[in-house]
Amino acid sequence: TVNSIELYPAQRYSVILHADQVISNYRIRALSNTGVGAHNFTNGVNSAILRYVGAPEEDPTTSQLPSSEMITFREGDLHPLENPGAPGQPYPGGADVVLNFTLGFDPVNILFKMNGVVFQSPTVPVLLQILSGVQHAQDLLPIGGVYTLPARKVIEINFWGADASGGPHPFHLHGHAFDVVKTSDSLEYNFKNPVRRDTTLVAMNNQTTIRFVTDNAGPWFLHCHIDLHLSLGLAVVLAEDTRDTRKDDTIPADWKELCPIYDGQSSSQLP
Incomplete structure (x- = not known):
C-alpha cells in the first residue's frame, strides 16, 4: 500500500482505493518534477477533488503530505500477474540478440543521440520502404x-543513461510489452518475475535492461516519450522480421498516391 506514485509520460496505472476515511473532500495532487509551467498547487492547479458521497460540495482543506510521509514504490517491486518471467536465459546477455544504447546530448546543436546518432525522420515512411523491398531496413x-x-x-536491450x-x-516501445529485467532504481537483475510494461525509465548515470520476443513483424518505434526529446532525435526504429512484413502486408493502391x-x-501547407 502506497500513498503516492511516480508516473512518467506514456505510463498507466490502475489502483484500488480503500474509501475508509471520514466522509469529506480530499485533494488528489499531481506535481510535475520538471518542465515549464506551474510547479505548485496554488488555486487548485495540478489538483483534483475526491469527494465522498454525502460530503458538501466545497473545496478540500487538506494539505499536501510532507515528503517524509510519502510512501511510494520502486518500479522493480511491481510483478506481472499473468505469465511472469522474462524470456531467454536468467543472466545478463542471455538472449539471442543484445543491443546496447548509450544516450547522449549535443549541447552545441541542441540534439539528443543514441549511440552517437540523431534520429532523422525519413522522407518516405519506413513501413512503405520495407514493403517496397527496394532497400534493406538498415x-x-x-x-x-x-x-x-x-x-x-x-x-x-541495455540502455545507458550517460x-x-x-x-x-521514459522510453516507449511500439508493438510490444517488454520485461524490465533491470530497472533504473535497482542494481539487481530480476529474470523470475520482472515488471512488464511498454514504457520504462532510463535514468542518468544508470542502466536499464529490457527483454522481449520478436513475434510481431513490422517497424517499431523505440523513443523517449518526452515529445521535445523525441523531436530532438532521441529515438530509433526496430525493423522486426522484415521478410514477414513484406509477405503479410501488401501495398494498398491508395498508398501510391500519398507521396505525390x-x-x-x-x-x-505542411506542419
Missing part, C-alpha cells in the same frame, strides 16, 4: 537509425 535511415531484428528471437544525456527519460500528394504541398 539502409532506410542514416546509419544507426534502424536496427534489423530477426523473427522469433529473444531480444535484450552523464551528458540528462534525464530521466505530399510532395505537391507548399511549405505553408
Whole structure:
C-alpha cells in the first residue's frame, strides 16, 4: 500500500482505493518534477477533488503530505500477474540478440543521440520502404537509425543513461510489452518475475535492461516519450522480421498516391 506514485509520460496505472476515511473532500495532487509551467498547487492547479458521497460540495482543506510521509514504490517491486518471467536465459546477455544504447546530448546543436546518432525522420515512411523491398531496413535511415531484428528471437536491450544525456527519460516501445529485467532504481537483475510494461525509465548515470520476443513483424518505434526529446532525435526504429512484413502486408493502391500528394504541398501547407 502506497500513498503516492511516480508516473512518467506514456505510463498507466490502475489502483484500488480503500474509501475508509471520514466522509469529506480530499485533494488528489499531481506535481510535475520538471518542465515549464506551474510547479505548485496554488488555486487548485495540478489538483483534483475526491469527494465522498454525502460530503458538501466545497473545496478540500487538506494539505499536501510532507515528503517524509510519502510512501511510494520502486518500479522493480511491481510483478506481472499473468505469465511472469522474462524470456531467454536468467543472466545478463542471455538472449539471442543484445543491443546496447548509450544516450547522449549535443549541447552545441541542441540534439539528443543514441549511440552517437540523431534520429532523422525519413522522407518516405519506413513501413512503405520495407514493403517496397527496394532497400534493406538498415539502409532506410542514416546509419544507426534502424536496427534489423530477426523473427522469433529473444531480444535484450541495455540502455545507458550517460552523464551528458540528462534525464530521466521514459522510453516507449511500439508493438510490444517488454520485461524490465533491470530497472533504473535497482542494481539487481530480476529474470523470475520482472515488471512488464511498454514504457520504462532510463535514468542518468544508470542502466536499464529490457527483454522481449520478436513475434510481431513490422517497424517499431523505440523513443523517449518526452515529445521535445523525441523531436530532438532521441529515438530509433526496430525493423522486426522484415521478410514477414513484406509477405503479410501488401501495398494498398491508395498508398501510391500519398507521396505525390505530399510532395505537391507548399511549405505553408505542411506542419
